Amino acid sequence: MREFIVDAKGHLKGRLASYTAKLLLKGEHVTIxxxxxxxxxxxxxxxxxxxxxxxxxxMRTNPLRGHRHYRAPSQMIKKAIRGMLPHKSPRGAAAFGRLKTYDGVPTIYEKKKKLVIPDALRVQRLQARAKYTRLGDLAVAVGWGYAGIIGKLEKERLARGKAYHSKKQLDKKVKDAIWEEKQCTKNAVLTKKGKRRENAIKKLVDKLKKTKKGKKGANNKKDGKDKKEEEKEDKKTDNKEKKTDKKEKKDVKEDKKEKTDKKEKGEKNKNPFSPPDLHRPYHYKVAKKTQQAGTEYKD
Incomplete structure (x- = not known):
């Protein structure tokens, strides 16, 4: 099952105990x-x-068997939770076995995610003007002697956490700076290339303009001669096209004549009154076919 690591800071003891008892009975592991x-x-x-x-x-007769008055805050909360569980039944005993409570934060749980129970927070449940007591102060007043050690360890833990956080932030800043430098270099290269390209284009445009101006002055003189030459060439091409058209027409007429002559000759050679070969025997037809093919027929 899951393990819920709850940070008890700012929680009311009774509310925290009731919610944790419910979670334990559901089968969850809870660490406070x-x-x-x-x-x-x-x-x-x-x-x-x-x-x-x-x-x-x-217990008057044997106080060792009676109530145990714990002074440590972790044990106080543990006893409050035990009172909300059926700890004498197997189910309640198993649920109580899934509970862990600590003063301060052990090194095992330093880097693990801690949770909060919103309904058990003092800010949610008590009014702003209501008075409240810190459980550690009450424990010290009652006789708890480890407040100094726990406080010292907590300061060290917070210092470690702060150093880790600052290092993480610094690493992030360094990464961001490196990325920005890369982007700047890329942009600089691109801008340089762009400027070079623009300069090259400008130079080409200037050259083209100069060449056009020079050609205009030279072309104005040659315009009269060029026009006459172009007219002569156009006339020559027109004459050539006309000649080719005439030749093509003659060829077409000659082809038509040849076709008509061939048709007339074929019709003259044919005998329209020749009887069909239907009444002739089969071997005669075969002989005729073989003769046409250039072979001799023999009965």
Missing amino acids: VRCEEANISGNIRRNQLKFAAYLHKT
Whole structure:
């Protein structure tokens, strides 16, 4: 199953306990870190009095078997969650076994994502003017002696996180700067190429303009001669075309005459009154065909 790592900072203890108990009974693994930063509604003096009253709850005959009054914030939250679970049944015991609570943030969970339960936040549940107590302060007032060590470790952790974040930001800036430099160099190269190309085009245009101007002056003198020569050439081409047309017409007429002559000759050679070969025997027809092919027929 999934593991929910909850940061207890700014959460109300009872609300946090109820939501975590529900998750545990559903079969989820829940880990709560920074339990000393959780809150309890009410003034610190009021909470101290309540805790003092809670300390009187013991077993008179054998206090070791009675209530265990935990001073550590992580154990306080754990006991609150246990009270919301059926911890004596197998299901409740299994759910309670899936719970972990820590003061501060262990190194295992430093770089892991922490979650928040919005409905359990003090900002959501308490009014702005309402008084509240930090669980770590109450624990120190009651007798918890590890607040200094946890505070020191938390400062070191925050310093490491800050250094990591600043390094990450610096790396990002360096990458962005390198990318910008590359883009600038590309743009510079492109602009240089573009300028060179523009200059080359301008030079070509200027040359073309000069050559056109020079040709105009020379061509104006030759225009009269060129026109006469062009007219003569046009006349020659027209005469040639006319001659070719006449020749083609003559050839067409001659072809028609030849065709008509051939047709007339073929009609004259034919005997229109020759009887058909239908009454002749078969071998006669074969003989005739063979004679036409240039072979002799023999019965």
